Amino acid sequence: MPCDARCALAVLDTKADATMMPLNAPRQIPAALAAPANRMRQAWRLVLACLLAVTGAQASEGPPMVAIQVAPNSYYVQGLAAMGSPKNQNFISNAGFVVAEEGVVIIDALGSPALAERLVAVIAGITPKPITHVLVTHYHADHIYGLQTFKALGAKIIAQKGAKEYIHSETARLRLQASRTDLAPWVDEQTQIVQPDQWVDGGEDMTLSGTRFHLALVGPSHTPEDLAIWVPSERALFSGDLIFNGRLPFVGKANSSHWIKALDQMTDFDAVAVVPGHGRWSDNPKQDIALMRDYLGYLRETMGAAVDDLLPFDAAYAEADWSRFEAVPMFRFANRMNAYNTYLLMEAEGLRAK
Numbered sequence: 001m002p003c004d005a006r007c008a009l010a011v012l013d014t015k016a017d018a019t020m021m022p023l024n025a026p027r028q029i030p031a032a033l034a035a036p037a038n039r040m041r042q043a044w045r046l047v048l049a050c051l052l053a054v055t056g057a058q059a060s061e062g063p064p065m066v067a068i069q070v071a072p073n074s075y076y077v078q079g080l081a082a083m084g085s086p087k088n089q090n091f092i093s094n095a096g097f098v099v100a101e102e103g104v105v106i107i108d109a110l111g112s113p114a115l116a117e118r119l120v121a122v123i124a125g126i127t128p129k130p131i132t133h134v135l136v137t138h139y140h141a142d143h144i145y146g147l148q149t150f151k152a153l154g155a156k157i158i159a160q161k162g163a164k165e166y167i168h169s170e171t172a173r174l175r176l177q178a179s180r181t182d183l184a185p186w187v188d189e190q191t192q193i194v195q196p197d198q199w200v201d202g203g204e205d206m207t208l209s210g211t212r213f214h215l216a217l218v219g220p221s222h223t224p225e226d227l228a229i230w231v232p233s234e235r236a237l238f239s240g241d242l243i244f245n246g247r248l249p250f251v252g253k254a255n256s257s258h259w260i261k262a263l264d265q266m267t268d269f270d271a272v273a274v275v276p277g278h279g280r281w282s283d284n285p286k287q288d289i290a291l292m293r294d295y296l297g298y299l300r301e302t303m304g305a306a307v308d309d310l311l312p313f314d315a316a317y318a319e320a321d322w323s324r325f326e327a328v329p330m331f332r333f334a335n336r337m338n339a340y341n342t343y344l345l346m347e348a349e350g351l352r353a354k
């Protein structure tokens with residue numbers, strides 16, 4: 001048996017609790033288990049040897065992946081506040097998972113099949129239940145390139161209808177083509193855009209693996225197909241990219257007017273935990289949503305005023321006071337593009353209003 005397969009089996013057999021533990025962290029062997037039989041000692045030695053091998057491999061192959069528990073049965077892994085790169089395996093977005101009654105429901109699939117495989121291993125360290133569903137909050141590359149891994153395990157993929165246009169678009173095809181170069185070897189010729197097994201309208205309640213989920217329609221905001229996933233029994237909300245916590249968002253061609261309304265809608269959930277699409281989870285959703293709301297509102301206010309005054313974009317950007325957001329991570333990468341996209345949006349909204 002190849003070492004990797006033995007490692008996987010040995011790690012799964014231990015059923016150690018990986019909560020809050022990076023996969024590459026050394027684990028404690030309970031004394032009661034370490035002593036008695038030779039066979040048991042050998043098994044543990046194999047586990048240790050494999051863990052050391054995994055430690056070495058992961059150090060060179062990507063950032064650690066840690067399951068963070070936010071509610072009794074709800075977890076997520078947190079991507080870096082960075083641009084996708086071969087070094088980080090495109091680990092720049094979050095994925096959540098809920099250990100439901102009869103299986104595991106994942107929210108978003110991460111940015112490469114390799115990351116998805118690592119998430120499968122993280123989940124196996126927490127529960128032996130099978131992965132049964134993946135709910136996709138939106139079809140952006142960093143949230144979907146891992147889908148094929150879960151599909152191959154038999155999970156059912158569910159997404160909102162608004163994604164149909166993107167999936168079949170030239171934009172999606174070109175993006176994947178570019179990613180095969182930019183993110184090689186983590187995204188390659190084998191990486192595909194996987195279609196959902198089930199399309200939903202949004203707004204429905206679904207019982208998945210014995211646990212109730214509400215698929216809240218919060219788009220079109222960041223994308224046409226935005227879903228936020230509310231788990232009432234956990235009081236946990238997985239917001240997708242409507243919330244970027246502790247970093248600036250990429251606004252893209254978003255409908256920021258609707259996005260602001262959707263943020264208000266999300267504060268109505270009585271959540272004790274919000275897992276955003278990017279950044280740290282929040283146990284104080286109202287405060288963290290306020291930063292997003294403030295930023296989007298400021299973009300609309302400044303760029304809207306510039307459009308009204310027929311001020312060119314460069315002048316409008318130079319005139320705006322960005323000091324309140326300059327220290328927020330990703331400002332350097334995201335702010336100018338966000339401002340420009342909002343300028344174009346305000347022009348289009350102005351034309352529509354006339």
Ligand SMILES: [Zn+2]
Binds near residue numbers: 143
């Ligand atoms: Zn994203």
